[in-house]
Amino acid sequence: MAEPRLDAQLLMAAILGCERPDVIVRQNDALDPDAQARFKDLVARRAAREPMSHILGRREFWSLPFLVTADTLAPRPDSECLVASVVERLRADPPRRILDFGTGTGCLLLALLSEFPGAWGLGIDRNPGAAMVARRNAMALGLQDRAAFLVGDWASAISTDARFDLIVSNPPYIRQRDLAELPPEVRDHEPRLALDGGADGLDAYRVLFPIMARLLTPGGLVALEFGLGQGSDVLALAQAAGFTHMELHADLESRERVIVAMAPMAFR
Numbered sequence: 001m002a003e004p005r006l007d008a009q010l011l012m013a014a015i016l017g018c019e020r021p022d023v024i025v026r027q028n029d030a031l032d033p034d035a036q037a038r039f040k041d042l043v044a045r046r047a048a049r050e051p052m053s054h055i056l057g058r059r060e061f062w063s064l065p066f067l068v069t070a071d072t073l074a075p076r077p078d079s080e081c082l083v084a085s086v087v088e089r090l091r092a093d094p095p096r097r098i099l100d101f102g103t104g105t106g107c108l109l110l111a112l113l114s115e116f117p118g119a120w121g122l123g124i125d126r127n128p129g130a131a132m133v134a135r136r137n138a139m140a141l142g143l144q145d146r147a148a149f150l151v152g153d154w155a156s157a158i159s160t161d162a163r164f165d166l167i168v169s170n171p172p173y174i175r176q177r178d179l180a181e182l183p184p185e186v187r188d189h190e191p192r193l194a195l196d197g198g199a200d201g202l203d204a205y206r207v208l209f210p211i212m213a214r215l216l217t218p219g220g221l222v223a224l225e226f227g228l229g230q231g232s233d234v235l236a237l238a239q240a241a242g243f244t245h246m247e248l249h250a251d252l253e254s255r256e257r258v259i260v261a262m263a264p265m266a267f268r
Helices: 004-016 020-025 033-047 052-056 077-090 107-115 128-140 176-181 203-215 231-240
Strands: 058-061 064-067 097-101 120-125 147-151 164-169 216-225 244-250 256-262
Touching: 004 020, 004 033, 004 052, 033 052, 052 058, 058 077, 064 107, 064 128, 077 107, 077 164, 077 216, 077 244, 077 256, 097 107, 107 120, 107 128, 107 147, 107 164, 120 128, 128 147, 164 203, 203 216, 203 231, 231 244, 231 256
Parallel strands: 097 120, 097 164, 120 147, 164 216
Antiparallel strands: 058 064, 216 256, 244 256
16 A cells, blocks of 8 residues: 555545545544544555555546446556547547447546547446446446447457447456466456456457457557557567557556557458
8 A cells, every 4th residue: 555644535535525635624623433433444444455446436537437346447547548549549530439348447438438429339348247337437427328338258249240440448468477466456356357368468369359350440440458568469469460550659657558550451
């Protein structure tokens, strides 16, 4: 827990029903016994390394609030570089149909829909609980009429003749041997299904690139997040599937994090 003071202030804000700056102003106010007991319970959960997003039940992403549960990964600031890369690339030619594989909270899809008001999107997740969370987030953000969510294993849930202008994903990419070394907040509380990328962390990419090549419209775009040190391998897999105009984009700490690529010529 790198920032215990910040966590404590956020937990107190949840108890008081206020924002964090108000906690600082009210730090000398007395708490009633019920509030004290609830605060101690939240502190104990955090001390046990339960993620703040699970305790609070929410996480901000792309300046939007998202419901988070144990069925989903917590949206991470690093993933915002995927949204930023897509928006920069497609601002002059916005997509009409967006597909999000492994949608989780729906944060990628819903952030993109907030940027592209003429688009409609589909999110797919193998976990029914995650799909339900994504639906709830779409409703909370007023995007329920432009977003749908299905439960399925990658493309098994959609028609073989479906086509999309943009496909995004934050697939599982942690190598199996590294799972035990993850922080307790991730290892013990986030869904393993969304973390385990197989022996080398690339299992999902081997499956996804051929699927995405088939599902993209002519000139369509893919954007996928990947793990540290995986950029060259992901580029090779995209190239083997026929993708072109490939770019790697860095996250907030200047680490390669996202690949953006154009639909294979053979599928145009």
